[in-house]
Amino acid sequence: MYAVIGGSGLTQLSEFEIVRKDVMRTPYGEPSGVLTLGRLAGRDLVFLARHGYGHTIAPHEINYLANIWALKEMGVEGIISVASVGGIRADLYTGSLVIPDQIIDHTHSRRNTFFEGADQPVVHIDFTHPYTETLRQALKVAAQTIGEEVFDGATYACTQGPRLETRAEISKLERDGADIVGMTGMPEAALAREADVPYAALAVVVNPAAGKGSSAQTVSMEDIKKTLDVSMVKVCKLLSAFVARTPN
Ligand code: HPA
Numbered sequence: 001m002y003a004v005i006g007g008s009g010l011t012q013l014s015e016f017e018i019v020r021k022d023v024m025r026t027p028y029g030e031p032s033g034v035l036t037l038g039r040l041a042g043r044d045l046v047f048l049a050r051h052g053y054g055h056t057i058a059p060h061e062i063n064y065l066a067n068i069w070a071l072k073e074m075g076v077e078g079i080i081s082v083a084s085v086g087g088i089r090a091d092l093y094t095g096s097l098v099i100p101d102q103i104i105d106h107t108h109s110r111r112n113t114f115f116e117g118a119d120q121p122v123v124h125i126d127f128t129h130p131y132t133e134t135l136r137q138a139l140k141v142a143a144q145t146i147g148e149e150v151f152d153g154a155t156y157a158c159t160q161g162p163r164l165e166t167r168a169e170i171s172k173l174e175r176d177g178a179d180i181v182g183m184t185g186m187p188e189a190a191l192a193r194e195a196d197v198p199y200a201a202l203a204v205v206v207n208p209a210a211g212k213g214s215s216a217q218t219v220s221m222e223d224i225k226k227t228l229d230v231s232m233v234k235v236c237k238l239l240s241a242f243v244a245r246t247p248n
Contacts, residue, residue: 001044002243003076005067007083007184009206009228011049014236016040024073028065028111032057035070041244046074050081050184059161059183060110068191069114078135078198080242081189082235084228085156085182086164086209086219088174092151094214094223095231097238098203099139100156103130104178105186107160112187114194123194130189135200142242148234154179156203158186164219167211181209202238204231 004013018038024031036047048067051057071079085098092098115123136152143150157178159165165173165181173181180203192199206227208215214223 001046001074001076002246003046003048003071003074003079004239005048005050005079005081005188007050007081008055009084009204009232010082010235011053011055013040013047013239014233015240016045016047022074024070026066026069026073028069029063031066031070032062035074041240043243043246043248045243046071046076060107062184064188064191065111065114068188068195068197072195072197076197077246078132078200079192080135080139080239081185081199081201082239083182083184083201083203084206084224085180085203086170086207086215087205088157088170088181088209088212089154089179092154092179092205094205094207094227096151096205097143097148097231097234098151098154098180098205099136100180100201100203101129101131101136101153102155103185103189104155104157104173104176107158107186109160110187112190114191125190125193127190127193130193131200132198135198138245139200139202139238139242142245143238145245146237146241148238150238154203156185156201157181159183165210170209170211180205202235204228204235206231
Protein backbone atom coordinates (compact mmCIF):
# COMPACT_ATOMS: atom_id res chain seq x y z
CA MET A 1 0.00 0.00 0.00
CA TYR A 2 1.31 3.41 -0.98
CA ALA A 3 0.72 6.78 0.65
CA VAL A 4 0.10 10.14 -0.92
CA ILE A 5 0.86 13.32 0.98
CA GLY A 6 -1.17 16.05 -0.65
CA GLY A 7 0.03 19.63 -0.64
CA SER A 8 -1.66 22.93 -1.43
CA GLY A 9 -4.65 22.37 -3.69
CA LEU A 10 -4.77 18.65 -3.00
CA THR A 11 -6.74 17.93 0.15
CA GLN A 12 -8.59 15.05 -1.46
CA LEU A 13 -8.17 12.75 -4.44
CA SER A 14 -10.85 12.47 -7.07
CA GLU A 15 -12.15 8.89 -7.55
CA PHE A 16 -10.64 7.86 -4.20
CA GLU A 17 -13.16 5.64 -2.40
CA ILE A 18 -12.73 6.33 1.28
CA VAL A 19 -12.97 3.24 3.47
CA ARG A 20 -11.75 4.45 6.85
CA LYS A 21 -10.26 7.43 8.64
CA ASP A 22 -7.60 6.80 11.26
CA VAL A 23 -6.70 9.29 13.95
CA MET A 24 -3.07 8.52 14.74
CA ARG A 25 -0.97 9.62 17.67
CA THR A 26 2.79 9.36 17.56
CA PRO A 27 5.65 9.93 20.00
CA TYR A 28 6.12 13.22 18.14
CA GLY A 29 2.57 14.48 18.49
CA GLU A 30 -0.25 14.55 15.99
CA PRO A 31 0.04 14.31 12.22
CA SER A 32 -1.44 17.07 10.04
CA GLY A 33 -4.80 15.32 10.11
CA VAL A 34 -6.52 11.96 9.97
CA LEU A 35 -5.01 9.33 7.71
CA THR A 36 -7.59 8.55 5.07
CA LEU A 37 -7.53 4.95 3.89
CA GLY A 38 -9.30 3.92 0.76
CA ARG A 39 -9.17 2.49 -2.73
CA LEU A 40 -7.87 4.13 -5.87
CA ALA A 41 -7.70 2.33 -9.22
CA GLY A 42 -8.39 -0.95 -7.41
CA ARG A 43 -5.52 -0.55 -4.94
CA ASP A 44 -5.34 0.32 -1.25
CA LEU A 45 -4.00 3.82 -0.61
CA VAL A 46 -3.48 6.14 2.36
CA PHE A 47 -3.90 9.86 1.93
CA LEU A 48 -2.73 12.64 4.22
CA ALA A 49 -3.27 16.37 3.68
CA ARG A 50 0.05 17.99 4.59
CA HIS A 51 -1.44 21.37 5.55
CA GLY A 52 -4.45 19.81 7.30
CA TYR A 53 -7.84 19.29 5.70
CA GLY A 54 -8.76 22.93 6.16
CA HIS A 55 -5.37 24.10 4.88
CA THR A 56 -4.50 25.78 8.16
CA ILE A 57 -0.98 24.47 8.88
CA ALA A 58 1.81 26.65 7.49
CA PRO A 59 4.93 24.97 6.01
CA HIS A 60 7.08 25.69 9.07
CA GLU A 61 4.34 24.49 11.45
CA ILE A 62 3.81 21.08 9.86
CA ASN A 63 4.66 18.19 12.15
CA TYR A 64 6.80 16.39 9.58
CA LEU A 65 8.02 13.87 12.15
CA ALA A 66 4.52 12.84 13.14
CA ASN A 67 3.42 12.60 9.49
CA ILE A 68 6.27 10.33 8.44
CA TRP A 69 6.12 8.30 11.64
CA ALA A 70 2.38 7.68 11.24
CA LEU A 71 2.79 6.52 7.64
CA LYS A 72 5.69 4.27 8.61
CA GLU A 73 3.53 2.84 11.40
CA MET A 74 0.82 2.03 8.84
CA GLY A 75 3.40 0.02 6.97
CA VAL A 76 3.25 1.91 3.68
CA GLU A 77 5.54 0.70 0.89
CA GLY A 78 6.34 4.18 -0.25
CA ILE A 79 5.27 7.80 -0.18
CA ILE A 80 4.42 10.04 -3.10
CA SER A 81 4.63 13.64 -2.04
CA VAL A 82 2.63 16.12 -4.09
CA ALA A 83 3.85 19.69 -3.74
CA SER A 84 3.19 22.96 -5.51
CA VAL A 85 6.28 24.92 -6.45
CA GLY A 86 7.46 28.05 -8.19
CA GLY A 87 9.28 27.54 -11.50
CA ILE A 88 12.81 28.92 -11.80
CA ARG A 89 14.10 27.11 -14.91
CA ALA A 90 12.64 28.75 -18.00
CA ASP A 91 11.24 25.60 -19.65
CA LEU A 92 9.25 24.63 -16.55
CA TYR A 93 6.08 26.41 -17.55
CA THR A 94 3.19 27.11 -15.22
CA GLY A 95 1.12 23.95 -14.96
CA SER A 96 3.97 21.58 -15.71
CA LEU A 97 4.61 18.46 -13.65
CA VAL A 98 8.13 17.80 -12.42
CA ILE A 99 9.77 14.80 -10.75
CA PRO A 100 12.71 16.34 -8.90
CA ASP A 101 15.92 14.39 -8.31
CA GLN A 102 17.85 16.77 -6.05
CA ILE A 103 17.22 19.08 -3.12
CA ILE A 104 18.90 22.16 -1.67
CA ASP A 105 17.65 22.79 1.84
CA HIS A 106 17.29 26.40 3.02
CA THR A 107 14.88 25.69 5.86
CA HIS A 108 15.76 26.41 9.46
CA SER A 109 14.23 26.07 12.91
CA ARG A 110 12.28 22.96 11.91
CA ARG A 111 12.83 19.75 13.81
CA ASN A 112 14.53 17.71 11.13
CA THR A 113 15.57 14.33 12.51
CA PHE A 114 14.26 11.35 14.44
CA PHE A 115 17.77 10.83 15.77
CA GLU A 116 18.12 13.32 18.57
CA GLY A 117 17.72 13.30 22.32
CA ALA A 118 19.66 11.65 25.11
CA ASP A 119 18.45 8.11 24.39
CA GLN A 120 19.10 8.27 20.64
CA PRO A 121 22.25 7.23 18.82
CA VAL A 122 23.79 9.74 16.41
CA VAL A 123 22.87 8.59 12.90
CA HIS A 124 23.99 10.16 9.62
CA ILE A 125 21.84 8.87 6.77
CA ASP A 126 23.18 8.83 3.23
CA PHE A 127 21.27 11.48 1.27
CA THR A 128 23.32 11.75 -1.94
CA HIS A 129 20.18 10.93 -3.91
CA PRO A 130 17.36 12.27 -1.75
CA TYR A 131 14.53 10.66 -3.72
CA THR A 132 14.02 6.94 -4.32
CA GLU A 133 14.97 6.35 -7.94
CA THR A 134 12.64 3.38 -8.53
CA LEU A 135 9.67 5.45 -7.35
CA ARG A 136 10.73 8.40 -9.52
CA GLN A 137 10.87 6.11 -12.53
CA ALA A 138 7.51 4.54 -11.66
CA LEU A 139 5.94 8.00 -11.64
CA LYS A 140 7.51 8.75 -15.01
CA VAL A 141 6.23 5.51 -16.53
CA ALA A 142 2.75 6.21 -15.10
CA ALA A 143 2.80 9.60 -16.81
CA GLN A 144 3.82 8.00 -20.11
CA THR A 145 0.96 5.50 -19.94
CA ILE A 146 -1.58 8.33 -19.79
CA GLY A 147 0.29 10.58 -22.22
CA GLU A 148 0.96 13.28 -19.62
CA GLU A 149 4.15 15.30 -19.99
CA VAL A 150 6.47 15.25 -16.96
CA PHE A 151 9.92 16.75 -16.52
CA ASP A 152 12.30 14.11 -15.21
CA GLY A 153 14.98 15.57 -12.95
CA ALA A 154 15.12 18.97 -11.30
CA THR A 155 16.73 20.51 -8.26
CA TYR A 156 14.19 21.55 -5.66
CA ALA A 157 15.20 24.42 -3.39
CA CYS A 158 13.28 24.36 -0.13
CA THR A 159 12.77 27.75 1.48
CA GLN A 160 11.51 28.45 4.96
CA GLY A 161 8.43 30.51 4.04
CA PRO A 162 5.69 31.18 4.66
CA ARG A 163 6.48 34.29 2.63
CA LEU A 164 7.44 33.92 -1.01
CA GLU A 165 10.98 34.79 -2.09
CA THR A 166 12.50 38.06 -3.23
CA ARG A 167 13.71 38.44 -6.82
CA ALA A 168 17.30 38.43 -5.57
CA GLU A 169 16.75 35.24 -3.61
CA ILE A 170 15.40 33.53 -6.71
CA SER A 171 18.40 34.77 -8.75
CA LYS A 172 20.69 33.31 -6.12
CA LEU A 173 18.83 30.00 -6.07
CA GLU A 174 19.06 29.92 -9.86
CA ARG A 175 22.82 30.52 -9.78
CA ASP A 176 23.04 27.69 -7.24
CA GLY A 177 21.40 25.36 -9.76
CA ALA A 178 17.86 25.25 -8.38
CA ASP A 179 15.11 24.62 -10.95
CA ILE A 180 12.04 24.82 -8.72
CA VAL A 181 11.30 26.30 -5.32
CA GLY A 182 8.90 25.17 -2.61
CA MET A 183 8.53 25.22 1.16
CA THR A 184 7.65 21.69 2.27
CA GLY A 185 10.10 19.29 0.65
CA MET A 186 12.33 19.36 3.74
CA PRO A 187 12.65 17.88 6.25
CA GLU A 188 9.99 15.53 4.85
CA ALA A 189 12.29 13.78 2.37
CA ALA A 190 15.09 13.33 4.91
CA LEU A 191 12.73 11.95 7.55
CA ALA A 192 11.36 9.42 5.05
CA ARG A 193 14.95 8.32 4.41
CA GLU A 194 15.64 8.09 8.13
CA ALA A 195 12.50 5.98 8.52
CA ASP A 196 13.61 3.88 5.54
CA VAL A 197 10.42 4.56 3.60
CA PRO A 198 10.83 4.98 -0.19
CA TYR A 199 9.89 8.53 -1.15
CA ALA A 200 9.48 10.53 -4.35
CA ALA A 201 7.90 13.87 -5.15
CA LEU A 202 5.58 15.07 -7.85
CA ALA A 203 5.95 18.84 -8.07
CA VAL A 204 3.40 21.05 -9.77
CA VAL A 205 4.64 24.40 -11.05
CA VAL A 206 1.91 26.82 -10.02
CA ASN A 207 3.69 30.12 -10.72
CA PRO A 208 6.88 31.48 -12.21
CA ALA A 209 9.18 32.15 -9.22
CA ALA A 210 9.51 35.75 -8.02
CA GLY A 211 10.96 38.01 -10.71
CA LYS A 212 10.44 35.45 -13.49
CA GLY A 213 8.01 35.71 -16.42
CA SER A 214 4.57 36.88 -15.35
CA SER A 215 5.89 37.12 -11.77
CA ALA A 216 8.29 39.92 -12.81
CA GLN A 217 6.53 42.41 -10.53
CA THR A 218 4.34 40.29 -8.25
CA VAL A 219 3.34 36.68 -7.81
CA SER A 220 -0.40 36.50 -8.38
CA MET A 221 -2.23 34.40 -5.79
CA GLU A 222 -5.30 34.42 -8.01
CA ASP A 223 -3.32 32.86 -10.89
CA ILE A 224 -1.86 30.27 -8.52
CA LYS A 225 -5.33 29.23 -7.41
CA LYS A 226 -6.48 28.87 -11.04
CA THR A 227 -3.41 26.79 -11.94
CA LEU A 228 -3.88 24.57 -8.88
CA ASP A 229 -7.46 23.80 -9.86
CA VAL A 230 -6.47 22.75 -13.38
CA SER A 231 -3.25 20.95 -12.46
CA MET A 232 -4.61 18.81 -9.65
CA VAL A 233 -6.90 17.09 -12.15
CA LYS A 234 -3.74 15.98 -14.02
CA VAL A 235 -2.07 15.01 -10.74
CA CYS A 236 -5.01 12.81 -9.70
CA LYS A 237 -4.97 11.07 -13.10
CA LEU A 238 -1.25 10.45 -12.78
CA LEU A 239 -1.57 9.11 -9.24
CA SER A 240 -4.32 6.73 -10.37
CA ALA A 241 -2.09 5.50 -13.20
CA PHE A 242 0.77 5.10 -10.74
CA VAL A 243 -1.14 3.03 -8.18
CA ALA A 244 -2.84 0.97 -10.92
CA ARG A 245 0.61 -0.30 -11.88
CA THR A 246 1.56 -1.31 -8.33
CA PRO A 247 0.94 -4.85 -7.05
CA ASN A 248 -2.38 -5.38 -5.29
N1 HPA B 1 8.07 29.80 -3.84
C1 HPA B 1 8.02 28.94 -2.80
N2 HPA B 1 7.06 28.04 -2.65
C2 HPA B 1 6.09 27.99 -3.58
C3 HPA B 1 6.08 28.86 -4.68
C4 HPA B 1 7.12 29.82 -4.81
O1 HPA B 1 7.17 30.62 -5.76
N3 HPA B 1 4.96 28.56 -5.40
C5 HPA B 1 4.35 27.53 -4.75
N4 HPA B 1 5.03 27.18 -3.65
